[in-house]
Amino acid sequence: MRETPRAQAAFNDYLAMGPNRSLEKLLALYREQSGSENSVPTLRMSTLTGWSVAHAWQQRLADIAEAERQAIVTQGIADKVERVKRQNDRWDRIQRLLDARAEANADLPGGDTGLVVREVTYLPGGATRERHEFDAAVLRELRELEKHTAQELGQWTEKKELTGKDGGPLEVKVDDARERLIARLAALAERRREAGSDSRPESSGSGEAAV
Incomplete structure (x- = not known):
């Protein structure tokens, strides 16, 4: 059925x-x-129901929702390429910050690395107190960005240590199939020897047949 403009x-x-x-x-x-009805598509429930069935409204809604979901997956932060691009941009920004800080704090011990923070505290009477600290937070952020980027690109692997019960050494029990096979064959050979000795006829010491 052709869908009308009202439908x-x-x-x-x-x-x-x-x-x-x-x-x-x-x-x-x-x-x-x-x-x-002249100003709205319809005022009848039967008409709405008929349009919904004839033109598969529920399926069309599901298709639209799926298309929107796919758009979210392939665009913006959900897209791997876009995520790596943004992580690289943040990394570049931090590097520019470190370069500017290195130039400004070149007179401080280690200041040329950009990882030293100069903090000035103003005291009563116009005096000042200066403190220099290592900026562990920015270094940690750089490492996290590098880690996340490597994970996105499949270049990061986690090393896991296997331990046994209660954190002790891992006990590995290996069944030696060869040793078990040899033992079974030896037991089988022993049983055959015993069975063979039990079935032999007894003979007299003189070699004469009994009368």
């Missing part, structure tokens, strides 16, 4: 209602907007 308009209104949409709510909205 298309009704679907667009239904879509715009969001996840809590329903045909009942759509019909109520139309009845609030006008008392005549």
Whole structure:
């Protein structure tokens, strides 16, 4: 069935209602907007229901939701290339900060690394007190950015230490198939020898047959 402009308009209104949409709510909205069908697609529930079935409104909604989900996955921060690009941009910004700080603090011990922070405290009477500290936070941020980028690109592997019960050394029990096979063959040979000795006929010491 060909979708009419009124049916298309009704679907667009239904879509715009969001996840809590329903045909009942759509019909109520139309009845609030006008008392005549000339200004709204319809004022009849049977018409809305017919359009919904004939033009597969629920399937169309599902297709639209899936398309939006795919767009989220392939764009912005959800896209791996975009994430790596943004991480690289933050890394560059931190490097520029360190370069500027290295130039400003070149007179301090280790200041040319950019990892030394100069803190000046103003005291009463106009005196000042200066303190120099290692900026562990910015170095930690650099390392995290580098780690995350390496993980995104598949260049990072975690080393895991295996331990046994209660954190002790891991006990590995290996069944030696060869030794077990040899033992079984030896036991089988012993049983055969015993069975063979039990089935032999007894003979007299003189070699004469018994009468």
